[in-house]
Amino acid sequence: MAVRVLPPPSWWYLLPLLLVASVHSYGGYGGLRVGFYKESCPDAEAIVRKVVAKAIAKDPTASAPMLRLHFHDCFVRGCEGSVLINSTKGKEAEKDAKPNHTLDAFDVIDEIKEQLEKKCPGTVSCADILAIAARDAVSLATKLVTEGGWSKNGNLYEVETGRRDGRASSAKEAVTNLPDSFDGIRKLTKRFASKGLSLKDLAVLSGAHAIGESHCPSIAKRLRNFTAHHNTDPTLDATYGAKLRQQCRRSEDNTTELEMVPGSSTTFDTAYYRLVVQRKALFHSDEALLRNDETRRLVLDYLRSEKSFLQDFGVSMVNMGRVGVLTGSKGEIRRRCAVVN
Template sequence: MAMQQLVAKLLALSVVVLVMMSSPIAGTASYPSLLQVGHYRQSCPAAESVVRATVEGYFSRDPTVTAPLLRLHFHDCFVRGCDGSVLLNATAASGPAEKDAMPNQSLDGFYVIDAAKAALEFKCPGVVSCADILALAARDAVSLATAGNTSGASLWEVPTGRRDGRVSAAAEAVANLPSSFADFAKLKKQFASKGLNVNDLAILSGAHAIGNSHCASFAKRLYNFTGHGDADPSLDASYAAALRASCPPRFDNATTVEMVPGSSTSFDADYYKLVASHRGLFHSDQALLQDQQAGAVVYSLLTSSKKSFLRRFGASMVRMGRAGVLTGAAGEIRHNCALLN
């Protein structure tokens, strides 16, 4: 019976998927830019291979590095656009930086970006931006973590040519980063502000297929969803019980659980099976089913090939990577990703 219901949903929503994939949502911003694949072909031919070698080196020792690198790029692009501002340290003059904001205090992987930047400064001083390193490292990390991609081939091409921003403010991170507790209307508005449509929102949510999450990011769903000691009714009851076992009421702030149980280091579309069965870890995951278009993407990915999901994920990553970029003479090319020149 459950399978018949699923098939019915797929058939009913298939038209919606096709229309949505070909049409942007109304009011979506556009971000034309000077980015191009191979931007460093003349100025630093080894740029992409240096980043790739750096990511491979860390990945070979610790496969959990993929999720932090993917998250760094995402958190960078949603605040001021993809300008490397998430990497900047606070100064006495500027005050708290993006990385100091509460949503960013669990960010990791900075050391990989710093290592790649140091190698590039040795080979091509002052040429490759930190913002581009973030975009390339995210692509390379996901490519390495994709099961079956035995050659480690790049899953998508990254247009480059970004320059680094000179402003980083914690308050802007709090205001602009999508929350794990957000409902669909809020998520749609935030993604649209970056030139991303509902299809992109649902596809990029697939980034939750990899990595771990701190209990604090979803504990409200388990113990106090509406402020009256209740659980989120959209969360499968048996899964909620399992999560409570891992994250008791007085959980340690360092305690984490896998985003996809049993699959924290491999990247695939299994995340959507969890969402469809009301086992998405975050409220924002389950929020995808609040909308007909986003729900259509979720159900379509239950039967799509892995290759199709990866192609669509790469396309949405490229679109996100164009958000609010600085090109030409704007911004700067930092010598140290944490410091202004």
């Protein structure tokens, strides 16, 4: 695929100020730290892990929805649990915004919260539950972790905790802030930069598309009437595009499940990057990684070293988990994740 080198975006000078995290950093950030509940609720992470493991044992595809919930939370108002709040009369919440119509695993989060409230009432935030559950879900989907080749405690990375929950949720803000599957590299870099995330974070976190499924509306524009000059997105492999058109005969079909990585949608590895290079990744935003020198280099690097990808993924997840957090006396600890206190 031809790659056009773009000029540095206008926010390039901000890169030295971007957040830097270490997956093993215990120093914390802005009130967050690894082991925040060590004294107040020592079993918190074990309880989350147990419920997540049970959900994945029952349905191996459950790992991606839990990871996705954390992403969609952090990109709107920050990582403060607003994606979990129910709509009320006159106030449409994030979960009911069009980009979130296919979000799932709310029942898993509710079960975790119920068990934590019994064990440690009013202590563990819903925002932290999302962060821990995402880490556990992706860890359980990673062979290098589950087969003992990564960490002794079964974690792909350590999660900083200490977040508190927000009290508001807006569908309009979700539409404005969430990355779109049709975004190009310019828009993606701007969206990530607005959250203090770098080009490297963009390339690494896109690797989350190694697991899970999507639906026809998310790729409909790539398949038909892409532009006035191209019926199909010319960056999509023609043979794969024809196959997808057969699967998505109706653009609005929200029931047909499309594996992000066909045949490997429950295993977290670097197969996604192979599809990007082959022009067989589902989203236009995936192909966009080849339109910038740095992100393209990272795609090729991760194809050569899965361990490098997994290590960098942990760092970028910590970076993302710091976006817009509420700590200290800000926000609240919700008793129920779907309802503010």
